[in-house]
Amino acid sequence: MSTGRSNYYPPRAGRRIIFRPISFRFRRWLEYSPFEIGSSALSVPAILWSAIIPGYIFRVIGQQRIFLLVLGGYLFALLVFLGWLGYPLASIAYMAMLSLHVTSIAQLIKHLTPSCGLKFRIISTVTAFLLLNVFVYGFVQGQLGRLLNPLRINDEVVVVRVCSWQTVKVGETIAYRIAGGDKNGFVVVDGFGLDQVRAKGGDVVRFSKNSYQVNSTVFTRESYMPTTGEMIVPKGRWFVWPKFSINQTLPEAEISKRTMLYAIIGTDDLVGKPCRYWFWRKQL
Structure with a gap:
């Protein structure tokens, strides 16, 4: 043993x-x-x-x-x-x-x-x-x-994801605040816009009769865009082209001039990016 x-x-x-x-x-x-x-x-x-x-x-x-x-x-x-x-x-x-x-x-x-x-x-x-x-x-x-914002835009509700301004890229659609007012007889109501970012801070935008150019890239001209001139987008801002429902009879050049007053969006105006789909509803 x-x-x-x-x-x-x-x-x-x-x-x-x-x-x-x-x-x-x-x-x-x-x-x-x-x-x-x-x-x-x-x-x-x-x-x-x-x-x-x-x-x-x-x-x-x-x-x-x-x-x-x-x-x-x-x-x-x-x-x-x-x-x-x-x-x-x-x-x-x-x-x-x-x-x-x-x-x-x-x-x-x-x-x-x-x-x-x-x-x-x-x-x-x-x-x-x-x-x-x-x-x-x-x-x-x-x-x-803090994550989502339902915004009423043109009689429709669009659910927007809250985001920081650093994540915004050219070509994306953003939701932003529009401060209404009367600018030389051009009355705009307070609300929200939903438009594509055309250019970012530092980009050069040139306008012509049938197109507009961002740096060296040419795009088809949008309705009521200026037909001449150029601009440099300020740093920390974006260039969009608002789609207003215009109820006034004004020359197109005058509408272009006044719409340009709302085309530069600052970081404080940014609300977020709209969801492409919200459950079963297509938003974009």
């Missing part, structure tokens, strides 16, 4: 082993310990999911069909809200989402506090509505606004 020493040593318990029983018990408590108010008992995860997921409380109390209806309605409203972002229909969908979520939380409160009266439930429901609207949905809308 061999009396040699074994080379195998079982792994020693590290310092973390001290905290494992505590974390294990906490997880067990979260999953299995009921949270009791009145005669109702729900686990902590059930309460959390019921507060987060619209309609989940109905699944917890065994009303699976209502849960599916509420959740399905919420997801449909979310799709409508995103798909028609910027249209009045999106506002209706937003209120539908908020209402379904508040209804779910009201049901949760009712289940946790069955002995409380109608006055308490009304106050708690209104409070839930205000808190959700300001701190949850309002926050999400604010974050969404």
